Amino acid sequence: MSRIKQLLKISSLLLCLLILPVLSFAVDCFECHNPTDFKGRVVHAPVAKKACLSCHGPHVSRHEKLLLGKETELCFTCHKEVAKTVADSPMLHAPVRDGQCSACHDPHASEQGNLLKKAGGALCFDCHADAQKSYKVSHPPFSKGQCNACHAPHGGSDQRLLKETGSALCFGCHSSTKALQGKHLDMDLRQVDCLSCHHPHGGDSRILLRSISHKPFAEGKCKTCHSSTMGVEVCLNCHKQVLDSFNKVHNHLGIAGNGNPCVACHDPHVGDLPGLLPANVGTLCRDCHADTFERREKNLHGHGGWNQCSDCHQLHGSDGVAMLINGNNVCAECHEQHKGFTHPIGDDALDPRNGQPMDCLTCHNANDGSMYRYYLRGSGERGLCVQCHQSY
């Protein structure tokens, strides 16, 4: 009898050992965490199943929010189709690149589809405020905040993150009719880039043409430029005086091989800015200077408005090392007041490393940015200064 009692005791103990952990894992997180914070029209599947431990560790973690892994890696364990898109995309949306899925998505619940934190454009304009403009005529997807009609939110083939390249994007909605072709000199419209002339967000005219037109284009005199030769000479026929601006130690000729270097930057038909340039000049510069943009994106601190390269750089030619406007005195164009309290610069303050006069760019990396405040080239506490002041 005592043996039976003993067996019963051991069995009970074993049962407890087996059941207790299960009970502990089944502890309801919502006893502490307010369940209303996890409710919405759309609820993330693990939340709906109360499977909090799918993503979170209950005790400790190396990651914020007690996540089981890095945010992106954790999301990609289930969202494999997104992982493939990201892996296949040459250019990633910054939050994706930085592993911040939760910048756009609420990981628990949302009123929006795909667990987006806000609806359509409202979400995008939180970061892309400069794109939130009103136009006389708006492209319907833009006015409706349907950014993802054209843009792939995770990654794309270039920095615009467009879903398709060239006219294929537009012909997703618009039809390539005979009439449309007739308005484009009967060209094969599959080969054209609609966005070079039409602004995809809006414009002054019904057809959303970019605001500044090349005179021959506006006058319908296509043959002024479209002749047997399409090289740089086509442009020089009218703009010969511009050639002198390239007679500098550094210039931007020689970027198009046998083609016309002018149209590598200037659109020969219409543009957003004088000079028939796009509003976002940096997109042009990135074509050749992708490395500079990549360095900038990795750095914590950068010069404001660095995408407007032409604020500091000459676009045609310069006798300075980095094609800067006004040489290395370019900073004074905006930062005139800094002359009063700067570290000595100029011919009386030679950099001991190379004997050259110091300037703002000796200490500040305005081009690439840096990991230090004011995009200094080292820590302002010491690391920067000891480059020259070794006894510091």
Next chain:
Amino acid sequence: MLYARLRVVAVVLLLGLGSVQTVGAAGPWSYLRQLPAADSGVKIKLPSALSIDSSSNRYYVVDAEQGQLVSFDAEGKFLAAFNAGGELKAPVSLARTSTGILWVVNRGSNELLYINPRQQQVQRYQPTYPDGKGMTPAKVAVDAEDRLFVLDQRRGAILQLDDRLQVVQTYAGDKDFRGFVDFKLKGRELFALDGLSRKIYRFSGSGALAQVVAFEGLQFPVALEVDSAGQFYLLDRHAGTVEVFGPQGDKRFNFLGKGKRHGQLWYAKDLLFDWEQRLCIVDEGNSRVDILTR
């Protein structure tokens, strides 16, 4: 004690005071000297190109900002500065023939200058294509037979010109060609760098395209050299490095880095092997020419 030693090593590495570190088949490259020497009192403001005279072992540095050609002997001693009677306006390239004639790309006037120093004669030319279209010369070189080669920026091509400056041969790239930024003549062959497409083209003496070598991993290549083993030396202006690739484009090693000390480059522009196969690097940003040996 150990901590102190480690700290010294760290500081030396941080400040870039160590010798240029790389391991190649013929040993590591190391810093030899700079032109002009730091204590010479000679100032070159914007070195844009380098030429050598292998017969007299002299270096000629083109100073674009001060409009002069500055010569140095084999030991780096300053010899003379020459401005062609004030004709040099933003010169960016120089070639010297076996008879001492200088061809200079005078960027400020977009001209090709023929300079005979002995006769103090300067002739100015604006070469054109057979169709009458103009050029914007960027680089100039002469081969062992004193034949003249010019890199034209407007079409990105390299042109061999005859004595009347007529185009006798054109060297251009294939599809995706973005324009040559540098070239070197080696024996009967011409090697040209398409920096934006990250390709090196090798042309035979007849002008036929013999090989296209693609390479990866560079930020902004602007100049090339080719050593006797057929290795390509590519100057990465933005990274401040010299990247070495095998004849088929396989990455071998790299050396130097971005900065202002010796062994560092700050917007360097040109590469050239001298008569003893020492590597000369024209460093615009640091206003000097670094000479490396091994």
